[in-house]
Amino acid sequence: MDPLYSAQDMLRCDLCDTPVPPMYCDLCEVKLCKACVGEHISDLSKEHKVVPFTQQPHQKCHTDKDCEFFCENCELPVCLTCVTSDTHLGHKFTHALQKLHKNKQDLQRDLKELEEEICPKYETIASDVKAEKSNLDTRYVKLITAVDQQGDVWHREITAIVNQCKSDIEEMKTEHLAILNNHADEITHSITELKQIILDLKKIQDSEDFFRAFAYKSRNSKFRRLPPKVISPSFSPHEINTDRLQEMFGSLSPLSINTEHGDTMKSAEAVSPPPVKPLLDEPRLTDSIDTWHLGLRSVSCLIDTTFWISSEDCFLDLYDLQGKLLKSIQTKSGNTPKDITVTQRGDLVYTDTESRTVNIVQYNRVREALKHWEIKPGHVCRSSAGDLLVIMDSDDGCTPSKVVRCSGTAETQTIQFDDLGRPLYSSGYYKYISENRNLDICVADNDAEAVVVVNQSGNLRFRYTGHPFNTKQSFDPVGITTDSQSHILTSDCKNNRIHILDQDGQFLRYIHNCDLRDPWGLCVDTADNLFVAEYESGKVKKIKYT
Incomplete structure (x- = not known):
């Protein structure tokens, strides 16, 4: 290859041969790397003027010659004498007219883009901003109206x-x-x-x-x-949880700046994620409430100081942390409820497998919210969007169960198979369900001895089949819940412990030192306290684990 036109050769320091030297001595006409500048100017026998290489005055040499060439390395027009000099040894050259023609083409292309595309877009954006400013009051009046x-x-x-x-x-x-x-x-x-x-x-x-x-x-x-003496009824007002009220009322989306590529830069006022709460090394039992119910199946917090339970009888009971029975509701059919949850507005929801209904309790009255004739609604949870996620089971005990999202009386989503057409869930009847903070749907599939987690679209994310060590018997998942940190907690009934996973299914630790016996239903309150319903003892235990 001709070294005169080689694109792989480059400028080097005249003292140490370091590639691409950034400095140049104007008086000595030598190229210098930063390390050699000090050595060069230490020669006091002559004057020195070290400048950035881009400022070197090559044009002072051969000014009487026509610059017929262009040095690509130095980005300067040069004459034939310069081309053959040591200064430009190994540089790549093009014809000056060719370079000038190319630069003019680039200039015309850039000018056209600026005039026809970029500048009009800026003008359009400026017009949009002006219109946005003029409509600002109207937009915010609409927001206030929506809140009103x-x-x-x-x-x-x-x-x-x-x-x-x-x-x-x-x-x-x-x-x-x-x-x-x-x-x-x-x-x-x-x-x-x-x-x-x-x-x-x-x-x-x-x-x-x-x-x-x-x-x-x-x-x-x-x-x-x-x-007998007739006792007059009394009114027991519930404690108002202002944080929960704010969550139920609604929230403003954060003010954001949307770039052309769709990225969003949140403002300083944007809602930040919850603070990280590390897991306690030793979870501790803070309350143990005896409900005197055998076969305790489900627990669901109404507020942080009260909770609903369901068991193998036909009553749904509301207790406080002192063990006082505040309210008792009998199922409409007299059947045993399968599962319970609480809506955003605080209404109790329960499923009745035998009557094939999902029921809601409002103002101490029970009404059917959803009725199925062909399949049986099983376990249920409330989603962050206010929908209900319901496990649906078949009569034959062979067809795989499915998760149905219900909005009002309409079924808006069904999740049953993975991308390859394989069942996500077993055909068994014990599958507790919970929605995680990241909108994943988590199911404790007892018959499959697994926790099955899919994303909001119903695509399988992972299966957790228990920690391989320190397990007395096989993994026996029953109840499941999630917290503000996107932890997944599932009760391992046979092994008398709770498994804590992160949102990606990685095992974090057990809760097993709180005298747990047959832990079944789970829920957490707004402060991430865990409530555990013990199947055999009829006790609800409140555990601090973060």
């Missing part, structure tokens, strides 16, 4: 709740009055009867008729059982 409308909806709901409570109170009052009237009649009749008995006894006492005395039998035991 939501407030009106809440006011109507609260008014409806208050009116319903008042209506219930009036019904209780009418029922109470009827009971009191009935009791008054019975007591009046009893008093009349008592007075007559007293008169009869006095007559026997004063009489000398011994046969009547011999025939006497006491009736006092009948009247020792005093009439």
Whole structure:
């Protein structure tokens, strides 16, 4: 290859041969790397003027010559004498007119792009910004109006709740009055009867008729059982959780700057992710509430100080942390509920496998929210969008179960098979479900002895089949829940422990030192306290693990 035109040769330091020297001595006409600058100027026998290489005045040499060539390395026009000089040894040259023609073509192309594309786009954006500024007040008035409308909806709901409570109170009052009237009649009749008995006894006492005395039998035991006392109902207001109210009311999307490539730079006011809360080395038991229910299956927090439970009877009970029963609701059909969850507005939802219904409890009344004739709704959870995610099971016990997303009475999504057409879930009947903070859908599939996690679209992300070490028996997942850190927690019933995973299915640690016995249903409150329903003991245990 001709070294004069080789693109692989380059400028080098005249002292040490270092490639691409950044400096140049204008008076000595030598190229210098940064390391050699000091050595060069230390020669005090002559003057030096070291400048950046791009400022070297090559044009002062051969100024009387026509610059017919262009040095690509130095990016300067040069004459024929320069081309053959040591200064440009090994450089690549092109004809000056060719280079000039190419540069003019580049200039025309850039000018055309600036005039026809870039500048019009900037002008359009400027116009859009101007229009945005003029419409700013209108847009924000609409936001305020939307908030006011939501407030009106809440006011109507609260008014409806208050009116319903008042209506219930009036019904209780009418029922109470009827009971009191009935009791008054019975007591009046009893008093009349008592007075007559007293008169009869006095007559026997004063009489000398011994046969009547011999025939006497006491009736006092009948009247020792005093009439029952009717206890007036009371109203127990629930504690208001302001954080939960804000979450239920709605939220503003963050103000953001959207670039041409679709990237979003969030403003300083944008909502930040929750602070990282590390797992405790030793989780601790903070409360143990005895519900006296055997076969305790599910637990769901209403607020941080109250929780609903369901068991193998037909009642759904609300307790506080002191173990006080606050409310008890019987299922509409009298069947045992399969699972429970609580909606964003605090209404209780339960599934009834036998009647094939999903039911909602509002104002102490049960109504059907969803009814299936062909398949059985099993376990259920509420999604962050307010939908219900329901496990649907078949009658034959052979068809794989599926997850159905329900919005109101409509089914908007079905998840049953992976990309290869294989079932995601077994055909068994115990599959608790929870939605993670990243919108993954997590299912504890007991028959498959696995936790199955799919993304929001229903694509399989991973299966967790238990930690390979320190397990007494095979993995026995039952209840499942997630927390604000996107941890996945599942109860391992046979091994009396809770597995904690990260959102990608990596095992983090166990909870096994809180005297757990047959842990079944799980839920977490807004502070990431874990509630565990123990199947056999009927206890709900509150555990601090973060």
